[in-house]
Amino acid sequence: MATPVSTPEKPKTAPAPVQPEAGGKPVAPEEGPAFDVRDFSLWYGARKALDGVSIRIPARRVTAIIGPSGCGKSTFLRALNRMHELTPGTRIEGSLHLFGEDLYAPSVDPVVVRRRVGMVFQKSNPFPTMSIEENVLVGLRLNGVKDRAFLQHRLEQSLRMSALWDEVKDHLKRPGISLSGGQQQRLCIARALAVEPEVLLMDEPCSALDPLATAKIEELIQQLRLRFTVVIVTHNMQQAARCSDRTAFFYLGKLVEFGETRGMFTNPSNPQTEAYVSGRFG
């Protein structure tokens, strides 16, 4: 599988002018959607986990996915880079395009999809036998990158983007698992960013972290949205409100509501959403 590192050209490389929004958050102007999902259903064996989901996830924004346990939010996230296929016996219907390209077309290799759509998990999972440096660079090495100057550059860039550089720059050769929990999670983010994905998926990335480490990751997400499309699953509604631009509310495998985060939390149009965000169920 010799896929070049330089991922296909996409609009994200354009240094779009940064404009202050009403809330003071600098954001790039709205572009076309990153993901265009239409009538997407997913089955685990006979159980339908996603039911006719249609959603357009904007590029270079943070989209939060909320909903009670078992609502299909993690399943949906994993379908975005075809990670759900690791579970035997799954089946999908509908279509899912990333920047106009059908990710489920028969000619598309899921390995290539996952190089374009990176993922960070609930629990940090650095490779225990690898150093900090090796952990960050493992994705590039898989792609066959050998240029040491380039690797060195990408190492620093990725660790800076994940706000870890200053903490680890003097001991890059130490094992990745010697770091604290929050640092390990940021290391995993750096590892995902090093291959320059177009999208970063985050599956409850802070659920195992203390509030301080969580604040760091949330701050980091704010930085990442300037360059990447971020989709984050969270069970923490304050987190969704704090760090996302759009919020999607899933319930029983269906997308109930999707819209501007501020609107969703202050003035939800659907009674189920209102009940959930106000803490009356879930």
Add this chain to the structure above:
Amino acid sequence: MRTVTTPDSPAPVKPTSVSRWPDRSFHWLALLAALTLVGLIVLVGWELYRGSRLSIHQFGPRFLVSSQWDPVSDVYGALPFIFGTLVSSLIALVIAVPLGVATALFLTEMAPVRLRQPIITVIELLAAVPSVIFGLWGIFVLVPWLRDHFFRWLKDSLGFLPLFTGPIYGPSMLAGGIIVAIMILPIVTSVSREILRSVPNLQREAAYALGATHWEVIRIAVISYARRGIFGAAVLGLGRALGETMAVTMVIGNRPEISASLFAPGYTLASVVANEFTEATSDLYLNALFELGLVLLAITILVNAVAQLMLRSLAGGAGAKAH
């Protein structure tokens, strides 16, 4: 304080009334059982030492480095047997470890779920075959085939190596190693499988999420996570291989010589003890055989201790890695 009078709430049992003696007697019984095991090993070691005192005094450390084994003039040295034991065991490892680890990888990472249990059952059956059956099969099937085909082919294609020179008899160090390989394959496979199964799924997903192919996932997430445990499995297999007696005796040729060629016959510590005990006419001869047993015990314990340390450090490491 309210007194309890209603019949449906019986008076509470006072903690002081709990009898402790079953607890205590079980404790002592378990301790006794554990000590018996330790005692047995110490006893075996002691008896072997006692039985070999004559030979130890007569030859001293020279026993370990001398290759003379001459019952007629009562001169004994263990080197050819140590050599034979180590070399046949190493051959067995070289064959069994890659095969066993590959089988374990297939079972944990690739095989369809329906296929897994049947394969595991077959492997376990392999472990249940008595040693002497392997020996018979070795004599009548394996060795003739090796002699007429495999060894000839090895000599033709790799004959420039000293390992594959000299006359081909059939019974040989290589035949012994191959038989032992077959016999330790089940343990190497099942221990490796346990180790691979202990690799957290999250590790595999981490690699998949980076766009790794199936093989790359196995390489960077599975094997590297499990490598110490696999090493432990190999050493455990080595421990088994060292003590293997019956089948090896039947195919290794039983000649105490040290040859670079794997086609030459050899002799192992376990084989010589089993073969020559009945013929040991002099006290010194008997003592020398006992000392061979002592050497074998020492090597085996050493190897097993190393294996246990390996496996334990892996278990501890994996626990720490969970966070």
